[in-house]
Amino acid sequence: MPEPISVIIPARNEAETIAAVVATMRAMDHVAEVVVIDNASDDGTGEVARKAGARVVQEVLRGMGHAVRRGVAAARHDWVMKVDADLGRFDTALxxxxxxxxxxxxxxxxxxxxxxxxPMPMTRLLVAPALRLMFPGLGGLRAPNTGIYLFDRALIAHDRLVGDYAVDLDVMLRVHAAGAGVAEVDIGRIVHDRRDPGHYARMAEELLAFFLSRQPLGLVEELVVIAGTEAEAVHHAGATMAGKLISGARVTLYLGQGGEALDAVFAGFPTWARAPLSGAAGHAPHANATRLRVIASPGAPPCGLAAPVPVEVWDMPGAADFAADTGVATGAGAGLKQAALERLGLPATHHPREVFRVAGGA
Known part of the structure; x- marks a missing residue:
């Protein structure tokens, strides 16, 4: 039997339409609950939704992103369907x-x-071309920017979702970066409220900024770190691993000793994995990976050399004559690295970059 679904409906001042949407979604097969996120409404949307049978949660911070994050967190089931609150007539069979x-x-x-x-100008003129250029594995979608979708929240760090207009894209990119497939089905004709040009202008600016912010993160570049000890991995590559996880990318640590401190710090990231050092040689990148980056300590076993995607190997510092020729800014990962160092009882000193030597690759 299919897993149950939590439907979430972000809503701000949608008292006229919310009851019909709630009733329709409650009648669908496999829907176990309907959650309406009342996003600071002043027209009684929440009360109307409650009377229609929804569970209502409040989100006082205005914006689609805040409402989606609140709704995904409030859902009681991992499979979550997001639906718009302003829908006109739609076919539930579809x-x-x-x-x-x-x-x-x-x-x-x-x-x-x-x-x-x-006319879907954002999809035609911005989102679809950006995906074809930056994430070609998603370039064939007809409606990549749709706000109506069903996903498995267990695959992603949903509390890290960003943006308002961009939040739906962030969900999709994180699922893709986790190695899972993105499917698309036709759900027919749906009538929304009309959008004015100002709405599209604001949306275009945010979506462009979102895509520009994703480009340097290497979401579909899988990271593998190979180290003898946990202290070595954290000291030399802790922020690099953390930054990748925050963005939604897959990170695997092959470790000779320890690991409990990093497991605790990275527990909220479904794309984090740790395995024994002996497994490094057989590592296989996930289905959507376009590149494999390997960061290895001196003397670590080889990894990724037979991978079906390009591989680049970086060495950690390990000798007095080490000459760094590349570096990664600690950036967003600095806080998690510091937390791991503290758990290990090591000095939580801050360095703006983690440095490596490019040892080879294709």
């Missing part, structure tokens, strides 16, 4: 296609729709 499209290896199902009042 919505059921999203549930039916769940399959082994699929982590997200996008609902592709058409609206006679929405």
């Amino acid at each position: 919505f059921a296609r999203m549930t039916e499209a769940r399959a082994p290896g699929v982590g997200l199902v996008k609902g592709a729709w058409n609206d006679p009042h929405d």
Whole structure:
């Protein structure tokens, strides 16, 4: 039997439409609950939704991103369907296609729709071209920017989702970076509220900024770190690992000794994995990886040399004559590195960069 679904509906001042949307979603097969996120409404949206049978949670910070993060966290089931609150008539039989499209290896199902009042300029002129250039594995989607989708939140660090207009894209990119598939099904014709040009201008600016911020993070570049001890891994590559995990990328640490401190610090990241040092030679990148970056301590076993994607190997410092020729800014990962150092009882000194030597690769 398919896993149960939590439907989340972000809503701000949608009292006119919310009851019909809630009732329709509650009647769908496999929907175990409907959660409405009342995003600082002043028209009684929350009370209308509650009377229609929804569980209502409040989010006082305005914006789609805040509402989505609140709703995903409040959901009682890992499979979460996000639905708009301002929908006009829609065919629930077609919505059921999203549930039916769940399959082994699929982590997200996008609902592709058409609206006679929405020419989808953001999708045609910005989102689709950006995906084709930056994330070609997602370049074939017809409606990548749709806000109606079903996903497995267990795959991603959903508390790290960013953006308002960009939050739906962030969900998709994180699922893709985790190695899961993104499917798409047609859910027919849906009528939304009309959008004014100012709405599209604000959306375009945020979406462009989001894509520019994702480019240097290497979301589909999988990171493997090979080290003899936990202290070595944290000291030399702790912030690099943390930064990758925060962005949604997959990180695997092959370790000779220890690991409990990093497991505790990185516990909230589903894309984190730790394995014995002996397993490094057989590492296989995930299905969506376009590159494998290996950071290894001196004398570490080889890894990734037979991978089906390009591999670049960086060496950690290990000798007095070490000459660093590349570096990674500690940036967003600095705090988690500091936490790991403190757990290990090591000085939590801050260095702006972690440095490595490029040892080879393709």
